[in-house]
Every structure is written in C-alpha cells, then in structure tokens.
Amino acid sequence: MIASWLRSGILAVAGREEIERFLRDSRFSRDLVTRFVAGDTVDSALAAANRLAADGLKTTLDRLGENVLTPAEARSAVDLYAATLREMATAGLEPNISVKLTMLGLDIDNVVAHDNMLQLLETASSVNGFVRIDMEGSAYTKSTLSIAQALHERLPDHVGTVIQAYLHRSDRDVERLIDRGMRVRLVKGAYAEPPNIALQKPREIDEAFVRLMERLLEDGRYPAIATHDPALVRATQGFALRLGIDRGRWEFQMLYGVRREAQIALAAEGYGMRIYVPFGTDWYPYFARRIAERPANMAFVVRQLITQ
Numbered sequence: 001m002i003a004s005w006l007r008s009g010i011l012a013v014a015g016r017e018e019i020e021r022f023l024r025d026s027r028f029s030r031d032l033v034t035r036f037v038a039g040d041t042v043d044s045a046l047a048a049a050n051r052l053a054a055d056g057l058k059t060t061l062d063r064l065g066e067n068v069l070t071p072a073e074a075r076s077a078v079d080l081y082a083a084t085l086r087e088m089a090t091a092g093l094e095p096n097i098s099v100k101l102t103m104l105g106l107d108i109d110n111v112v113a114h115d116n117m118l119q120l121l122e123t124a125s126s127v128n129g130f131v132r133i134d135m136e137g138s139a140y141t142k143s144t145l146s147i148a149q150a151l152h153e154r155l156p157d158h159v160g161t162v163i164q165a166y167l168h169r170s171d172r173d174v175e176r177l178i179d180r181g182m183r184v185r186l187v188k189g190a191y192a193e194p195p196n197i198a199l200q201k202p203r204e205i206d207e208a209f210v211r212l213m214e215r216l217l218e219d220g221r222y223p224a225i226a227t228h229d230p231a232l233v234r235a236t237q238g239f240a241l242r243l244g245i246d247r248g249r250w251e252f253q254m255l256y257g258v259r260r261e262a263q264i265a266l267a268a269e270g271y272g273m274r275i276y277v278p279f280g281t282d283w284y285p286y287f288a289r290r291i292a293e294r295p296a297n298m299a300f301v302v303r304q305l306i307t308q
C-alpha cells in the first residue's frame with residue numbers, strides 16, 4: 001500500500017523541475033543513475049554491450065530521450081539512432097534498438113512519427129537489424145499500435161512493439177498482434193495509469209501477465225518476456241517446458257543493472273536473454289520510472305531529498 005502510494009507519488013512528481021534539478025545535481029543519485037544507464041555516449045553503450053556479450057547476453061540499445069517538440073529534434077533522433085544501428089553492425093553486435101515514438105515526433109503529428117520511424121526501419125533493414133517500438137503512457141497506446149502495425153506491413157521482419165499487461169485492452173491487442181505475426185515484448189507496464197485504463201493490484205497484473213505470456217508463447221512470433229519478477233520467470237519456464245516450446249522460439253528480456261546475476265544465470269542455462277541498455281544524457285524520465293518501481297530505490301531517493 002505504502003509502496004504503491006510512493007510509486008504514484010514519484011511518477012507524479014517526475015515532471016517537476018525542482019525534483020529533476022535536485023536529482024540531476026546530486027552525487028548520490030548520479031551513482032544510482034550509473035547503475036541503470038550505460039553512459040552518455042554510444043561508445044559507452046557499445047562497450048557495455050560487448051561486456052554483456054561476454055556473459056552470453058544479447059542487447060537492445062535505447063538512446064534516452066522522449067517527448068521531443070520540434071521536427072528538427074525528431075530528425076536528429078532518427079539520425080542518431082540510424083548511426084547507432086550501423087555502429088552496432090560494425091562492432092559485430094546484432095543491430096537491435098528500442099525507440100519511443102515520442103522521440104521521433106509523436107507529440108507533433110502521427111505522420112511525422114510514422115515517416116521518421118519508416119526511415120529508421122529502412123536503415124534497420126539495410127543492416128539486417130531490428131527496431132522495437134517501446135510503449136509509453138496510455139495517451140499513446142492507440143497511435144503507437146496503429147503506426148507499428150502499418151510499418152509492420154511494409155517491413156515485417158524488422159519491427160516489433162510492446163504490450164503492457166496492466167492495460168485492460170491488452171488481451172485484444174495481443175490477439176491482433178498474434179494474428180498479424182508481429183513480434184511482441186510483454187511487460188507489466190511502467191506508467192501511472194487510472195483504474196478505468198489499467199489494473200492497479202499487483203496480483204491482478206501478474207495474472208494478466210501470465211495469461212498473455214501463455215498466449216504469446218503458444219502462438220506469437222518470437223515473443224520477448226520482459227520481467228525481473230522471479231515468479232513470472234518461473235511461470236514462463238514452466239509453461240514452455242510443459243508445452244514443449246523450444247527455447248529458440250522466444251527470449252527473456254531484462255533492464256541493464258537490474259538483477260544482473262539472474263540475467264547471467266538464465267543465459268547460462270540456455271535461455272535467450274536480451275538486456276535493454278539505455279545510454280545518453282537525457283536520463284531523467286527513465287531514471288524516475290526505475291526509482292518508482294522499487295521501494296528500496298524510492299526510500300533511497302526520499303532519504304536524499306529529506307537530508308539535502
């Protein structure tokens with residue numbers, strides 16, 4: 001109860017300038033940031049990806065940034081992301097990135113975001129890479145899914161998206177994406193959403209996650225089961241084992257810096273494990289969501305705020 005209150009509180013203040021300034025300037029939060037963010041530059045992300053590869057872990061790189069407000073900023077995000085795909089290929093890594101449509105101009109116009117993403121997908125196709133369209137707050141769900149589906153018709157092997165188990169609409173969306181043969185990453189959902197849009201109780205979100213995981217493993221195209229929750233990891237392993245679903249047909253995903261030992265252990269057991277590696281200087285909104293996910297992280301930040 002307290003944890004869920006704190007979580008909504010942290011997500012609600014995430015946009016407040018004074019909190020952002022404090023977290024940006026504080027040495028303590030800087031240390032915490034480096035746990036979740038690989039570094040400021042693409043080179044730091046590539047170095048992290050190479051270190052992870054040595055432990056048998058695959059990666060998807062996320063250039064931090066969201067909600068850009070001008071076409072020029074969106075264009076520059078496309079160029080930077082295209083360069084990231086090419087640099088991954090040159091470095092001998094599988095070119096795989098995760099992108100938010102609001103970074104490519106979704107707040108300006110759907111067509112701008114669509115066209116920018118199409119251009120990025122053409123680069124992905126030229127290096128045999130893959131772009132995962134991240135899912136943002138519920139104001140963007142419909143437009144994100146419709147852009148993702150339109151692009152998937154043109155470049156079906158190079159684009160996938162994300163389904164959030166907490167949304168009431170997700171059962172229908174999963175069936176639609178299974179029918180279309182589109183790759184789905186399943187997550188619990190990281191944004192503060194109201195009860196008419198999303199489940200609120202952790203137990204109900206877990207049940208939805210298991211139900212959607214089972215559908216995706218049974219009939220989905222190379223689904224990604226993205227969770228650090230040990231019970232959900234076990235449920236996924238158990239379901240795949242019971243139905244004889246080969247490990248090569250799906251993968252686990254986790255975030256950089258979260259449950260590192262479990263990441264390595266699952267890869268060593270022969271499960272596909274991809275790590276989401278964020279990098280860049282615009283880390284604040286991503287960091288705020290990671291803090292809100294875990295009572296220990298929240299307590300740490302609240303302590304810093306009180307004792308500053």
Ligand SMILES: Cc1cc2nc3c(=O)[nH]c(=O)nc-3n(C[C@H](O)[C@H](O)[C@H](O)COP(=O)(O)OP(=O)(O)OC[C@H]3O[C@@H](n4cnc5c(N)ncnc54)[C@H](O)[C@@H]3O)c2cc1C
Nearest residue numbers: 134135187188189190226227228229253254255276290293
């Ligand atoms: C690869 C990947 C991509 C994602 N993409 C999206 C997306 O596009 N859209 C979206 O809404 N959400 C996304 N998420 C976030 C997701 O929605 C959840 O908010 C997040 O994964 C936490 O949920 P959980 O399933 O790990 O379970 P939880 O119950 O939150 O966590 C289970 C356990 O994992 C550990 N843990 C989890 N989070 C943290 C943390 N921040 N710090 C330290 N320990 C932690 C703790 O031990 C915790 O007890 C993504 C997550 C992953 C792994």
